[in-house]
Amino acid sequence: MMPDTARLMAEKIRSIVPLKDLAKKEINLTGGEASQNPHIVEIYKIFRTLSGNVRLHTNLDISSEKSKRWERLVEITRLRGRIDITLYPTVWESRQQPLLRKIIQLQNGLIVNLIYESLADLLRQINILIDFFSDQDEKKFIPILELLDLFRDRLKTTIETNPQCREDDFLNGMGDLENYVSCPGGFIFAVNAIPSFYVSPEGIRDMTSLPFPKDIYKVECTAVRGVIEIMTVLQTGEMTPCCDVGNLKCKPKFGNLLADSPETILQKFGESQKLMASGASKNIENMKTDKAGEWVEEGIPPFCV
Numbered sequence: 452m453m454p455d456t457a458r459l460m461a462e463k464i465r466s467i468v469p470l471k472d473l474a475k476k477e478i479n480l481t482g483g484e485a486s487q488n489p490h491i492v493e494i495y496k497i498f499r500t501l502s503g504n505v506r507l508h509t510n511l512d513i514s515s516e517k518s519k520r521w522e523r524l525v526e527i528t529r530l531r532g533r534i535d536i537t538l539y540p541t542v543w544e545s546r547q548q549p550l551l552r553k554i555i556q557l558q559n560g561l562i563v564n565l566i567y568e569s570l571a572d573l574l575r576q577i578n579i580l581i582d583f584f585s586d587q588d589e590k591k592f593i594p595i596l597e598l599l600d601l602f603r604d605r606l607k608t609t610i611e612t613n614p615q616c617r618e619d620d621f622l623n624g625m626g627d628l629e630n631y632v633s634c635p636g637g638f639i640f641a642v643n644a645i646p647s648f649y650v651s652p653e654g655i656r657d658m659t660s661l662p663f664p665k666d667i668y669k670v671e672c673t674a675v676r677g678v679i680e681i682m683t684v685l686q687t688g689e690m691t692p693c694c695d696v697g698n699l700k701c702k703p704k705f706g707n708l709l710a711d712s713p714e715t716i717l718q719k720f721g722e723s724q725k726l727m728a729s730g731a732s733k734n735i736e737n738m739k740t741d742k743a744g745e746w747v748e749e750g751i752p753p754f755c756v
Contacts, residue, residue, distance in 0.1 A: 452686045454490050457497040459709055460684065464501055466713045469720070473682055474501040481508040482685075486520040495527050506533040506562075511547045511554075521550065528557040535562040538576055548583060555587070560639040568647050568661045570610050570621070577603050580642070591634045598632045599642070618663040654700060658744045658754050667743055670699070670755045675731040677724055684708055690716075702750025703727050731756050 464470045478498045485491050486509050499505050513521050524534050534554055539547065555561060563580065567573035581599045584592045602625075609616055609624035616624070631641035646660035646668065660668045673680045674692035683693050688709030693701050703723035706716035730749030735756050737745055744753050 452488060452490070452494060454493045454497060456686070456709070457494045460688070461497050461501055463708050463713065463716075467716055469679060469717075470682065471501070473679065474498075476502070477504045477506065478502045479506045479508060482683075484510060484512075484520075486513075486523055489519070489523075491523050492526050492530070495530065495532055499530065499532070503531075504533070506535055508535050508537070508564075510539060510542075511536045511550055512539065512542050513546055513550055516550070516553070524554075525557065528554070533558055533560060535564075537564040537566060538579065540576060540579060543579055551583070552587075555592075555638075559637050562641045562643065564643045564645055566645045566647050570606065570614070570616075570662060573644055573662070574603065574606050574610065577606065591636050591638055592640075594632045594634045595640045598629070598640070601628060602642070616663075618660075618666045618668075621663070656699060656752070656754075667738060668754055670752070672727065672731065672751075672755045674724055675727045675751075675756070677728075679720075699752045699755070701727075701752055701755065703730075727751050727755075 464474050478501060480491065480495065480498070485507050488494065491507070495505060495507065507524070507527055509524065513524075515521070528534060534557075536547065536551065536554075565573060565576045567576060577599055581596065581603065584595050584599065605624055605626065605628060609621055613620055613624075630643060631639065633639050646662045648660050648668070649657045651657075658667050659665070672692070679692050681692060682705070683691050685691075688707040690705040690708055691701050691703075692705060693699055703726040704719065705723050706719040708716070711719070726749045730747045730751030733747040733749070734751065734753050737743055737747070737753065738756075746753055
């Protein structure tokens, strides 16, 4: 994306009340690796005019502090942006860990995504985070360790007593455990445990996740119910109220932020919402009649309800 494209998007967002209100809550610069874009700092500044909460998600797979990518991330934190990461164990020690030490000193919060293929894999990643925060000298991170320790203890109990558990068993084992915590001084930490999926060469995701192969992983779409809580905008301007950066292949589109007028976009909001509601209803029926996984004519993914 170029800054001129970002400006056009920002102006259009200002003219469409639902998008303007949504942007005020949060804008997340993600998809691909945003830090590789040499214009990302300028793009951040443009979207910062829409929201006081602009975040950039990164894999933090960066070789050193001399990297241009790292310099861009530092500049965004200086401009009061937030950097969040996905933990990758294969590059944790060599690349992510040294730079994450810097990030938690540069900003007052952090979200870490853990994408896991099994419960044992999730436990390994939780232990990585526990070791990391245990090495920090500051007492302000003690609440994070308490949260992660509780997460680890409950997860270990589930693994030891029911290693091949279903997803409901896993969730019951976690109980009422929150995924975020506030620390002294205002630092807010959150951890998201996200099951991974097999994706076909055509980009179609399986109905079940790798950790829980016996359970259909349903995605409850708020847009189906007429509420837009998230909007993914691709660099082409196409919009979809999708919770997975457009990767779920949901066909109903909510207009093009670059090409369509505000009136056309609002019209497409209504038309696509009706399509999605119809498709979700058929998906639910298919799950009841052993047809789970079949794509319906509305084009909403078969696991979205």
